[in-house]
Amino acid sequence: MKEYWTALASLMGAFAFLQGVLHAVFPAELRAAVARLLGRLTRAFSPYCYFDVTEMDGMSTNEIYDAVQLYLSSTAAPASGARLSLSRPLNASSFTFGLAASDRVADTFAGAAVTWEHVVAPRQGQGFSWRPLPEEKRRFTLRIRRGDRDKLLPAYLDHILAAAADIRRRSQDRLLYTNARGGAMDARGLPWDPVPFKHPSTFDTLAMDPARKAAIMADLRDFADGSAFYERTGRAWKRGYLLYGPPGTGKSSMIAAMANYLGYDVYDLELTEVSSNAELRKLLMKTTSKSIIVIEDIDCSVDLTNRAKLAPAPAPKPRPSIDGAIDQDGGAGAARSITLSGLLNFTDGLWSCCGAERIFVFTTNHIEKLDPALLRSGRMDMHIFMSYCSFPALRILLRNYLGFQSDDELDRLGDAAAVLRGLEEWVDAAEITPADVSEVLIKNRRSGKAEAMRELLDVLKARAEKRRRGGCGGAAAAPGKEAGGDNEEEEEEKRALESPKEGKEQAGIDSCGDGQDEEAEAKKQV
Numbered sequence: 001m002k003e004y005w006t007a008l009a010s011l012m013g014a015f016a017f018l019q020g021v022l023h024a025v026f027p028a029e030l031r032a033a034v035a036r037l038l039g040r041l042t043r044a045f046s047p048y049c050y051f052d053v054t055e056m057d058g059m060s061t062n063e064i065y066d067a068v069q070l071y072l073s074s075t076a077a078p079a080s081g082a083r084l085s086l087s088r089p090l091n092a093s094s095f096t097f098g099l100a101a102s103d104r105v106a107d108t109f110a111g112a113a114v115t116w117e118h119v120v121a122p123r124q125g126q127g128f129s130w131r132p133l134p135e136e137k138r139r140f141t142l143r144i145r146r147g148d149r150d151k152l153l154p155a156y157l158d159h160i161l162a163a164a165a166d167i168r169r170r171s172q173d174r175l176l177y178t179n180a181r182g183g184a185m186d187a188r189g190l191p192w193d194p195v196p197f198k199h200p201s202t203f204d205t206l207a208m209d210p211a212r213k214a215a216i217m218a219d220l221r222d223f224a225d226g227s228a229f230y231e232r233t234g235r236a237w238k239r240g241y242l243l244y245g246p247p248g249t250g251k252s253s254m255i256a257a258m259a260n261y262l263g264y265d266v267y268d269l270e271l272t273e274v275s276s277n278a279e280l281r282k283l284l285m286k287t288t289s290k291s292i293i294v295i296e297d298i299d300c301s302v303d304l305t306n307r308a309k310l311a312p313a314p315a316p317k318p319r320p321s322i323d324g325a326i327d328q329d330g331g332a333g334a335a336r337s338i339t340l341s342g343l344l345n346f347t348d349g350l351w352s353c354c355g356a357e358r359i360f361v362f363t364t365n366h367i368e369k370l371d372p373a374l375l376r377s378g379r380m381d382m383h384i385f386m387s388y389c390s391f392p393a394l395r396i397l398l399r400n401y402l403g404f405q406s407d408d409e410l411d412r413l414g415d416a417a418a419v420l421r422g423l424e425e426w427v428d429a430a431e432i433t434p435a436d437v438s439e440v441l442i443k444n445r446r447s448g449k450a451e452a453m454r455e456l457l458d459v460l461k462a463r464a465e466k467r468r469r470g471g472c473g474g475a476a477a478a479p480g481k482e483a484g485g486d487n488e489e490e491e492e493e494k495r496a497l498e499s500p501k502e503g504k505e506q507a508g509i510d511s512c513g514d515g516q517d518e519e520a521e522a523k524k525q526v
């Protein structure tokens, strides 16, 4: 054993001596040149070519590095024994896996096999920089066969960028943006404030006629998958939906369901916070693709008049007006107000197509107050009437709120089957909104399914009776509340239905009512 250690020690001594001689005889430059030459020779005869994707591109982060990391973490197959790192980005609800240092993954694209290696080395001598660089130099090295090079590049990189964007969008929670800062920009120059968007409404929970629901979902899917179609037909890749109907029929819930269905972010545009067309355009430019731009209660946000009408509308409050090109305070303020044409250009003008894959949704309780130009196809391509609760919609609410597992269970009610038939018979006459039905079911859901349905039936009957006597609908009577209560209350309910929102003002344009109804009807209605 002793001899063994002595031999090893002499061998190491000889090696150190040789290394010293080599260093003394060959200067560092010569050694580096030889290493480079050897590297070149190996590469020249190698059947592969290599591409480095470094983490830092000069002083800024390299977008492709991030994309490759994300892409590899979820699509490529790690070689056996590969070590994955785990992380969860801020606001994300799912984990992402990353490739650890010096590990490799294999991938295939267009029938060609490629290998990615994650190389991490310590950064030497930071030098002076305003922005500290990471302590390690990281890069991905892509190895592909020489013969596959033309086939793979740049299509493979485009594929990675698109896939990474998709993964990022799916793993990240939806965001709801608002422009509540009245045009002021944040530190990064953005006029929108984001908050996580966690609205639970989906097309499953949305109570409406199943056939109409399916038509809307198909339209949305067509839109989202329609990149090639929009390009071929020369149309901007955007679509407008107008949701109209009485309060509480699910317009806002529909927007949330759309966002959840497509995985889009939502930009809730508060028009009253926008002071000029230029600001409106800036807001539009700062929205991302794959998003829904919403203007709720469009008839109430601003004064609406026909763009052809030049006379300024009286403005009781200093708020933006959609009113031809004439400013209400005259001259000086002209550049500072939103005009109808500004809004029209926002939805279907040259600027509306900066960015792609965007949906515009306007909601209103009074479609007849909207300018026909705003309603035309190209701006509002689909008009969706959110109606009072129909029986198929009521069934969805019963399922959601009372916990029926399926339609079959609802049909096999035994004793309560008669109650279900009663609901079917009375629901149309009651003209009740899904919001009111939900409220009754929420209040009574603990009393059991049959009892809750009976309570709902009582409410429907009372409302239908009230309507028959009063000739008009109203908000739902609370369960157990006497049907046909006093007139004052009835009047109040009626008023609440007709002029639902605080701060909503009559816009003073009812002249275009009938003609516009016909026009709206002529359009594609759902």
Ligand SMILES: Nc1ncnc2c1ncn2[C@@H]1O[C@H](COP(=O)(O)OP(=O)(O)OP(=O)(O)O)[C@@H](O)[C@H]1O
Pocket (backbone or CB within 6 Å): 205, 206, 207, 208, 245, 246, 247, 248, 249, 250, 251, 252, 253, 254, 365, 386, 433, 434, 435, 436, 438, 500
């Ligand atoms: N069609 C529906 N399906 C499921 N739930 C609904 C539906 N309509 C209304 N609701 C329920 O009623 C409440 C109000 O609905 P929502 O805010 O979507 O109505 P809205 O049409 O936007 O009303 P408004 O015109 O006053 O803004 C929501 O909490 C939702 O749960």
Ligand SMILES: [Mg+2]
Pocket (backbone or CB within 6 Å): 251, 252, 253, 296, 363
């Ligand atoms: Mg709403």
